[in-house]
Amino acid sequence: MMDSMSLASAIRSANSKALEVLLQGDPVLVDVLPAENLIPELRERKILHAGPPIEWDRMCGPMRGAIAGVVVFEGWAGDLDDAADQASKGCFDFHPNHHFAAVGPMTGLTTCSQPLLVVENRTTGNRAYCTVNEGLGKVMRFGGNDESVRDRLAWIRDSLGPALGAALQSCGGIPLRPLVARGLTMGDEMHQRNVACSSLLLRELAPALASAVADHSDLSEMLAFMGSNDQFFLNIAMAMGKSIMDPVRDIELSTVVTAMTRNGTDFGIRVSGLGDEWFTAPVEMPAGLYFPGFSAVDANPDMGDSTIVETIGLGGFAMAAAPAVAGFVGAGSVAEAAGITARMREITLGEHSEWTIVNENYRGVATGIDIRLVVETGIVPTINTGIAHRQPGIGQVGAGVVKAPLACFEKALRALGERLGLS
Amino acid sequence: MRSTVVSDQNDTPAGGTISSELLHSPPRVVNVGLAVFAADLDAQDVDVVHVDWRPPAGGDKDLARLLSMLTD
Numbered sequence: 001m002m003d004s005m006s007l008a009s010a011i012r013s014a015n016s017k018a019l020e021v022l023l024q025g026d027p028v029l030v031d032v033l034p035a036e037n038l039i040p041e042l043r044e045r046k047i048l049h050a051g052p053p054i055e056w057d058r059m060c061g062p063m064r065g066a067i068a069g070v071v072v073f074e075g076w077a078g079d080l081d082d083a084a085d086q087a088s089k090g091c092f093d094f095h096p097n098h099h100f101a102a103v104g105p106m107t108g109l110t111t112c113s114q115p116l117l118v119v120e121n122r123t124t125g126n127r128a129y130c131t132v133n134e135g136l137g138k139v140m141r142f143g144g145n146d147e148s149v150r151d152r153l154a155w156i157r158d159s160l161g162p163a164l165g166a167a168l169q170s171c172g173g174i175p176l177r178p179l180v181a182r183g184l185t186m187g188d189e190m191h192q193r194n195v196a197c198s199s200l201l202l203r204e205l206a207p208a209l210a211s212a213v214a215d216h217s218d219l220s221e222m223l224a225f226m227g228s229n230d231q232f233f234l235n236i237a238m239a240m241g242k243s244i245m246d247p248v249r250d251i252e253l254s255t256v257v258t259a260m261t262r263n264g265t266d267f268g269i270r271v272s273g274l275g276d277e278w279f280t281a282p283v284e285m286p287a288g289l290y291f292p293g294f295s296a297v298d299a300n301p302d303m304g305d306s307t308i309v310e311t312i313g314l315g316g317f318a319m320a321a322a323p324a325v326a327g328f329v330g331a332g333s334v335a336e337a338a339g340i341t342a343r344m345r346e347i348t349l350g351e352h353s354e355w356t357i358v359n360e361n362y363r364g365v366a367t368g369i370d371i372r373l374v375v376e377t378g379i380v381p382t383i384n385t386g387i388a389h390r391q392p393g394i395g396q397v398g399a400g401v402v403k404a405p406l407a408c409f410e411k412a413l414r415a416l417g418e419r420l421g422l423s
Numbered sequence: 424m425r426s427t428v429v430s431d432q433n434d435t436p437a438g439g440t441i442s443s444e445l446l447h448s449p450p451r452v453v454n455v456g457l458a459v460f461a462a463d464l465d466a467q468d469v470d471v472v473h474v475d476w477r478p479p480a481g482g483d484k485d486l487a488r489l490l491s492m493l494t495d
Contacts, residue, residue, distance in 0.1 A: 004492045008492075372490060375480050376490050410480075410483075413486060417492075423489075
């Protein structure tokens with residue numbers, strides 16, 4: 001066993017390496033392809049979901065609702081009741097997206113026929129995937145599952161997905177590092193505010209999309225769909241985050257967090273030096289603002305893989321760059337938004353050289369969450385999030401801020417101590 | 424938490440005597456811990472600096488011991 005000074009020094013070296021890999025990530029949006037082409041293990045009756053592992057009996061309402069919807073969408077059941085009945089009898093295999101280089105927002109369901117955005121990290125060569133954002137309102141990611149939801153998914157599968165794939169292939173991909181840098185200067189934090197990045201993406205993609213889609217009516221529908229969805233970029237930011245963080249995994253002794261995610265029941269984190277183990281705790285309720293007609297009694301506990309954007313230093317960590325979002329999620333004043341970013345600097349190891357915050361004199365966003373700093377200070381990651389209705393089939397009811405549970409980080413630290421024979 | 428009055432005099436008073444400087448000059452206070460003490464002093468126009476400090480790991484001795492072995 002190393003002495004304390006050597007051990008601390010070895011951890012410092014491991015974290016320097018982890019931070020270097022994180023900061024040098026060069027994500028490029030390269031394609032959109034059917035999930036079954038990208039994830040060979042994804043076959044019939046296998047469903048990937050957001051968050052750490054969970055089985056049907058512990059799933060929350062919107063997760064169950066979305067599963068019933070996607071099972072009907074895939075043709076594995078005749079109707080929603082049949083789908084839920086089959087799910088309760090163990091007819092489907094459930095796995096986290098994170099186990100397959102994928103992420104998904106809110107319920108985050110990924111099944112074989114859905115088209116996935118492909119982001120390639122050009123520095124490390126790995127790829128990560130995320131579904132295409134469905135738009136606002138009643139959508140599957142918030143537990144929506146009726147015919148309108150399934151029809152939209154079918155249109156994404158049959159029309160938008162292939163067109164986006166063809167456009168991206170023809171233009172050689174869209175580098176995301178500079179696009180996000182610009183979006184930050186325009187007031188996005190890439191979790192609850194993506195209006196700038198969605199617009200910038202559409203501007204880059206539209207010419208190639210126009211070449212790829214022969215029918216003007218189809219093209220018009222696609223441009224209108226993307227142009228009317230301020231959150232279209234969120235799913236791209238998520239795949240980007242996953243492509244950046246996966247190469248940070250498995251660095252011996254590193255205490256850097258490589259994933260934070262939630263499934264509506266549990267919050268889970270992974271830590272570089274602790275392999276594929278999940279450290280979980282009950283997920284917390286978001287505090288936020290509600291759409292007209294809804295209130296906190298309607299809210300489901302927090303969920304989604306979208307916390308991957310906080311893991312790389314965006315979202316709540318970059319709140320100071322996006323003062324407009326502070327009001328939207330009920331986080332308070334502009335000064336309070338800056339305060340949240342300042343607190344996140346207390347638990348991170350570095351700053352991004354290109355992703356900067358204008359009103360902090362171009363200081364880089366805080367990145368590289370260290371479980372030691374979280375446990376020592378008691379400051380937990382702040383996450384900007386959407387709020388789903390607790391009942392299946394209803395959808396989004398608000399947006400807010402939620403804290404990562406401290407217990408996840410304490411468990412991870414204890415596990416590291418045990419592995420090192422310090423307990 | 425604690426509040427410490429800082430005198431202008433660098434040397435520690437010997438033999439239990441209190442520096443006259445300390446008694447006859449306005450106090451300058453460093454407050455460590457609970458912010459409410461600093462706020463009260465500030466409200467009375469006392470020169471105060473607050474240090475946001477809390478015990479490592481929220482006072483959990485096992486975690487604090489682990490941290491001491493895993494950090495520089």
